[in-house]
Amino acid sequence: MKKRCTGIIVAGFASVLLTQPSLSREVSVVSAVHSEIQQAEVHNNQGVELAEQGRLAEAITAFNRAISIYPEYEHAHNNLGLALGNQNKFAEAIAAFNRAIEINPRNFETYNNLGIALGSQGKFAEAIAAFNRAIQINPNDPVSRQNLGVALWSQGKISQAVASLQKARELYAMQNNSAGIQEVGVILNQISSPAN
Template sequence: MKKQVLGIIPKIQISFFVVFLLMACWSPAAAQGGGNPSNQPSGNRPGVAISHTIRGKVFLPSGATPDQRMRVVLEVTTGSVAGEVFTDSVGNFEFRGLPNSVYRVTVPSDNRSFETGMETVEVYGNFSRTVMIQIYLREKDSGSRVVMKDKLISAADMQDVPKAAKKAYDKGVKLAQQQKHEEALKFFEESLNAFPTYLLALNKLGEQHLALKHPAEAQAAFQKALEINPKFVLPHINMGILFTAQKQFDEAIREFEACNRIDDSYPMSHLNLGLALMSLQQPDFDRAEKELTRCIQLGGRNFVDVHKYLFNLHVRQNAMDKAAQQLEAYLSEVPEAPDAEDVRQQLQRVKKYIAQQASAVKK
């Protein structure tokens, strides 16, 4: 699909930067309990069952281990949430059953005493590996500390799940990882029969319905999870992406904003919110720019492609200097990217256009 920006840069093709809704590269936001990821990130080669483990330990700015459980989030390089666990009482955590991929392990800031801690981990190979990491949290700048309005309530931390429900849930997760969504549905339903308020199972149930193109059933599962615990952020993200796919952008924006109010540390939520704001009948480019920029701040190099979305945003505003800056930022961060040469050529066309416009003004 190609798209021309008429009346803005008539001789510049931007088709390879057209802003697509994130559904094309998204895998449903997911959570996990008890250390097992509930959503398998992309990366395994077909026919090869590789199962890696990431184990780690969190250290406070003082160098001491935490005296309470801390939330740890696992994301893949596409930005989707692959898992969420809580450390034990001395800072240990583990993610199991991981396919070949590049992961980002994040300990979100408490908004009081420490900054968000993050480590990127690559796990590849024909044999299962266990990778050990340590995350040393950095003290939060005293001038920027804020007091949380309300304590974050986590579904994974608050629910005491019966063994039968957890067993069925784990079976469903394995089938979902194998893209066997119909079979996975049965086990998530079995899990919910044993424990009707099981939030992780409700979220996974909704994801299977999304994969099977059952939007009404998916929405019902996400809504039920949010009725039980409105502070469970993953159904908010999934609902937002569901609404985006249905072009219900106002509703999508509401869900992403709800997620960000609860927990501002999810780059994918900011990215999707920015794209939804750009997709409105009357786009809110200023807010969209802030959200996309926030995504880059949180996600760093793993979200370098967001510079392309910002490029599109500035082209649509006819702010070509800013558009060029986004391409330059992209090339600065990933000069050897597969599309780097295409981006360089695009940047040259943009700069040529800017020079032509400046010359025309002088005449």
């Protein structure tokens, strides 16, 4: 009996020793990934600073550098899309936003950005779908509802546009965002003006 118990204990002990090296390798892999993420964040942050300075070409280079270091870095893809969109490179921006969505399909802001790029290309049906997805993820985001309203208006869906814009205005009011309330008011006035 004792030999069996000893055998079990020894076998258990041996298995712990055998798994330790692979645990160490996993920690090293995690450390390497963490290091890659940190390096990518540095380039992403540089890109944001450059974009804020209006140096979009340099920002795009920085975002691409971040992505080359860590291809799964969602924010770098999203920021790349924003920079490309600001250069009116909407097809490339859409590709960057779609990649960010593949990485994280729960980021409503990326869907909103995608919708703006699609709308800028006149692809209003696709833009509406993107804005609706953003709203499904975060029903309390006034920006997505405002953008949905504009896209619906562009499609001639006036009553739906007005409903979306009114909801956006309510959400802006809940956030005490007077600039957003004013912006929506201007759009609603444009919709109701006799020229439309």
